[in-house]
Amino acid sequence: MEAKDLFDIKMVFSNIPDILRFLPVTMELAVGAMIFSLVFGLLIALIRMKRIRVLSQIAVLFISVIRGTPILVQLYVTYYGIPMFLKYLNIKNGTAYNVNNVPGIIYAFVALAINESAFNAEIIRASLQSVDKGQIEAAHSLGMTYFQVLRRIILPEAIEVALPSLGNSFIGLIKGTSLAFTCAVVEMTAQGRIIAGRNFRYFEVYCSLAIIYWVITIIIERIIKLLEKKMAIPEQIVETGKEGDVA
Amino acid sequence: MIGVKNLKKRFGDNVVLDGVDLTIQQGEVIAIIGPSGTGKSTLLRCIDRLERPEEGELQIGDLQVDLSRASRKDMINIRKRTAMVFQNWNLFHKKTALENVMEGLIVVKKLSKEQARQIAEEQLKNVGLYEWRNHYPRHLSGGQQQRVAIARALAMEPDLLLLDEPTSALDPELVGEVLETILKVAQEGYTMLLVSHEMSFVRKVATRVIFMENGHIIEDGTPGEIFNHPKSDRVRDFVRKIEMFNAPEYVI
Ligand SMILES: Nc1ncnc2c1ncn2[C@@H]1O[C@H](COP(=O)(O)OP(=O)(O)OP(=O)(O)O)[C@@H](O)[C@H]1O
Numbered sequence: 001m002e003a004k005d006l007f008d009i010k011m012v013f014s015n016i017p018d019i020l021r022f023l024p025v026t027m028e029l030a031v032g033a034m035i036f037s038l039v040f041g042l043l044i045a046l047i048r049m050k051r052i053r054v055l056s057q058i059a060v061l062f063i064s065v066i067r068g069t070p071i072l073v074q075l076y077v078t079y080y081g082i083p084m085f086l087k088y089l090n091i092k093n094g095t096a097y098n099v100n101n102v103p104g105i106i107y108a109f110v111a112l113a114i115n116e117s118a119f120n121a122e123i124i125r126a127s128l129q130s131v132d133k134g135q136i137e138a139a140h141s142l143g144m145t146y147f148q149v150l151r152r153i154i155l156p157e158a159i160e161v162a163l164p165s166l167g168n169s170f171i172g173l174i175k176g177t178s179l180a181f182t183c184a185v186v187e188m189t190a191q192g193r194i195i196a197g198r199n200f201r202y203f204e205v206y207c208s209l210a211i212i213y214w215v216i217t218i219i220i221e222r223i224i225k226l227l228e229k230k231m232a233i234p235e236q237i238v239e240t241g242k243e244g245d246v247a
Numbered sequence: 248m249i250g251v252k253n254l255k256k257r258f259g260d261n262v263v264l265d266g267v268d269l270t271i272q273q274g275e276v277i278a279i280i281g282p283s284g285t286g287k288s289t290l291l292r293c294i295d296r297l298e299r300p301e302e303g304e305l306q307i308g309d310l311q312v313d314l315s316r317a318s319r320k321d322m323i324n325i326r327k328r329t330a331m332v333f334q335n336w337n338l339f340h341k342k343t344a345l346e347n348v349m350e351g352l353i354v355v356k357k358l359s360k361e362q363a364r365q366i367a368e369e370q371l372k373n374v375g376l377y378e379w380r381n382h383y384p385r386h387l388s389g390g391q392q393q394r395v396a397i398a399r400a401l402a403m404e405p406d407l408l409l410l411d412e413p414t415s416a417l418d419p420e421l422v423g424e425v426l427e428t429i430l431k432v433a434q435e436g437y438t439m440l441l442v443s444h445e446m447s448f449v450r451k452v453a454t455r456v457i458f459m460e461n462g463h464i465i466e467d468g469t470p471g472e473i474f475n476h477p478k479s480d481r482v483r484d485f486v487r488k489i490e491m492f493n494a495p496e497y498v499i
């Protein structure tokens with residue numbers, strides 16, 4: 001074996017199309033879990049802010065447990081826990097769910113979505129609380145209901161505040177999907193391992209994966225920056241005169 | 248007729264309103280004066296149900312509500328008939344001046360966007376800010392923002408307009424334009440409850456003046472009575488002191 005055969009740089013790039021065939025799986029997992037976590041996270045944030053009894057305590061416990069345990073462990077707990085739970089239901093109710101028919105991606109989705117929810121709930125809560133209370137009182141004083149105030153006044157401002165953090169959280173989630181192989185899901189990283197298993201070029205494959213995740217991250221960062229710009233209050237007004245104050 | 252009966256509000260051990268009674272006739276412009284911390288703001292906030300009193304009844308026209316037990320629906324009904332102008336104007340940051348005025352019309356009054364726009368433009372003209380309708384609050388001066396807030400309140404056609412020190416957070420040179428707007432509104436016949444420390448303005452705009460202290464209404468009379476012939480020493484001292492320190496820096 002010669003030194004130049006140690007590292008096949010061409011292979012790093014030739015692997016990429018083969019891995020990218022599984023980009024949709026990665027993105028489905030990440031986008032799906034993200035959407036779920038935004039809705040569920042908002043719900044948890046509201047429960048905590050409104051200090052709803054019992055639910056609020058459960059929410060605190062939930063966030064503490066999820067944030068205090070590794071995502072890998074959570075994936076395994078889901079992967080082994082859900083089938084056990086289904087079997088329990090079968091025995092208890094005499095039903096016949098086929099435990100083996102549940103696709104692995106469901107387990108991965110559940111674990112990632114729940115994990116992401118716990119983190120996003122805190123981001124969302126902080127952003128909701130950052131909205132100036134005077135505006136909220138003014139909206140109530142006009143006769144709006146709580147949900148009208150939330151939707152029309154609080155959320156538009158809170159989303160702008162939360163966007164950078166939620167963006168980071170989403171990037172973390174995409175990288176987190178690389179652990180979905182634990183639930184027997186073939187996404188990009190799993191596909192990479194399969195390729196490497198065939199040709200034993202592990203280093204090249206992981207280099208390919210690194211490049212792919214890095215590029216995706218850069219693209220998402222760009223999109224977030226664009227969204228931020230779009231949401232910000234424009235610096236200067238173009239339409240109608242600035243002059244002509246009557247007073 | 249608008250009536251407040253036996254309004255009581257405390258924060259912990261601090262009794263802020265100790266059974267306030269007040270009857271307001273349509274078209275009256277009532278100024279509330281009194282030392283700091285005597286519950287003037289709290290009175291206005293209880294009437295708008297931004298604060299929940301322990302006791303008290305509110306009547307606005309045919310609407311009668313026990314303020315201590317108001318349901319969500321009651322609260323919204325009260326707020327539809329009253330409008331509040333805040334010390335710090337509290338405009339919606341992410342909406343333009345026009346959108347600020349349109350918001351209540353669309354969401355609460357359920358008007359179409361077109362109708363809301365027409366009314367909002369009319370109201371902004373009325374406060375002299377039509378040209379500024381597409382500006383965001385942060386690109387307006389404090390005085391302009393407060394005039395937008397007044398337009399936003401008036402657009403809702405309230406039976407009672409509540410103003411809590413509408414000029415005290417403004418730079419002195421901006422006070423005049425806001426007082427001018429309030430005077431104009433008063434002359435249009437709106438029923439108003441105004442908390443203010445601008446005594447010369449109060450003399451000019453109010454049809455009735457109320458002096459509050461320690462959660463009680465101490466005196467209630469015409470501006471002439473309160474300012475020139477106060478019954479109690481407390482009121483005389485207060486008026487003299489505040490007129491001495493608050494020499495107006497604006498001219499209307
Ligand atoms: N949310 C609150 N929590 C606790 N105490 C409060 C609250 N709001 C007002 N207070 C207290 O109630 C009392 C009356 O306050 P209020 O703001 O009604 O007075 P004010 O007459 O408007 O005074 P100022 O002229 O300074 O505006 C004060 O002692 C104040 O500290």
Ligand SMILES: [Mg+2]
Nearest residue numbers: 287288289412
């Ligand atoms: Mg006050």
